[in-house]
Amino acid sequence: MTSSSPQGDGERIPSDHRSLGPSLPPDLELAAACAAGDASAIAALDSALPELIRPVLARTGVEGSDSDEIVQRVRVALLAPGADGRSGLSSYSGRGELKAFIRAVAVKQALKKRQREDRPSDPAFDLLAGGDDSPELQVIKARCQGEIRAAFAAALEALGDRERTLLRQHYLDGLSVDVLGRLHRVHRATAARWLTAARADLLRSMRRHFQSTLGMDRRDLDSAIGLVRSRLDLSLSRLLRP
Numbered sequence: 001m002t003s004s005s006p007q008g009d010g011e012r013i014p015s016d017h018r019s020l021g022p023s024l025p026p027d028l029e030l031a032a033a034c035a036a037g038d039a040s041a042i043a044a045l046d047s048a049l050p051e052l053i054r055p056v057l058a059r060t061g062v063e064g065s066d067s068d069e070i071v072q073r074v075r076v077a078l079l080a081p082g083a084d085g086r087s088g089l090s091s092y093s094g095r096g097e098l099k100a101f102i103r104a105v106a107v108k109q110a111l112k113k114r115q116r117e118d119r120p121s122d123p124a125f126d127l128l129a130g131g132d133d134s135p136e137l138q139v140i141k142a143r144c145q146g147e148i149r150a151a152f153a154a155a156l157e158a159l160g161d162r163e164r165t166l167l168r169q170h171y172l173d174g175l176s177v178d179v180l181g182r183l184h185r186v187h188r189a190t191a192a193r194w195l196t197a198a199r200a201d202l203l204r205s206m207r208r209h210f211q212s213t214l215g216m217d218r219r220d221l222d223s224a225i226g227l228v229r230s231r232l233d234l235s236l237s238r239l240l241r242p
Helices: 026-035 039-059 064-079 098-118 135-158 161-172 177-183 188-214 218-239
Strands: none
Touching (some): 026 039, 026 098, 177 188
16 A cells, blocks of 8 residues: 555545546555445455554554454444445545555544443343233243343354354444445345344354253243344344443
8 A cells, every 4th residue: 555645635535436537546546446346456455454454453452352353343444335325435535645544443443442341331231121921921031131141142152253243243333234245245145144144043052051051941942032032133232242
């Protein structure tokens, strides 16, 4: 990523990067191609991100799995379309080097992560709350209440890296299956299938946890998982927070 000539203050990359003409500086050309959805440009930038970001993260005290999380969040911040349909890279104007722009995004994401961790944790969120239940279901809720977070943590840990990333991107970052497909370079139907499978694996693991820790029979397990399933989509964004 090389230095590029300055553009005007506040200037943004056009949605069609070819309109900038053949004399486009290299940094701006790469950013424009990524913002326009060019697969080879996105792959090139994506492969360069870890080596580019990790040194500056290390200087802020972010390392290991925390560093992996920030790299992923920078990926989303740069490449995923926002509410206006434009990606974060579209705000790069060519003033200064692209690598400096990306590192600034990484530092901002690291600070956001630290602020989230410094806030007092929320009280345990009851996945089984609500509903006009029979006495039998109320007993099941009482038994599962204290195991929800432990069951969820164990289930999340049992998932693969891709499944955990997809769940966080969809439920925590709010990315649609269309955006997930573009980020992971697969068809939206494939991204949707991956997401559905990750959610199903999560519920199966939670079921195993309830069975092993609470000794539930099949009928009670079915009832408990049915209750969890009915509220899971509403609750995942809270449960996935660090």
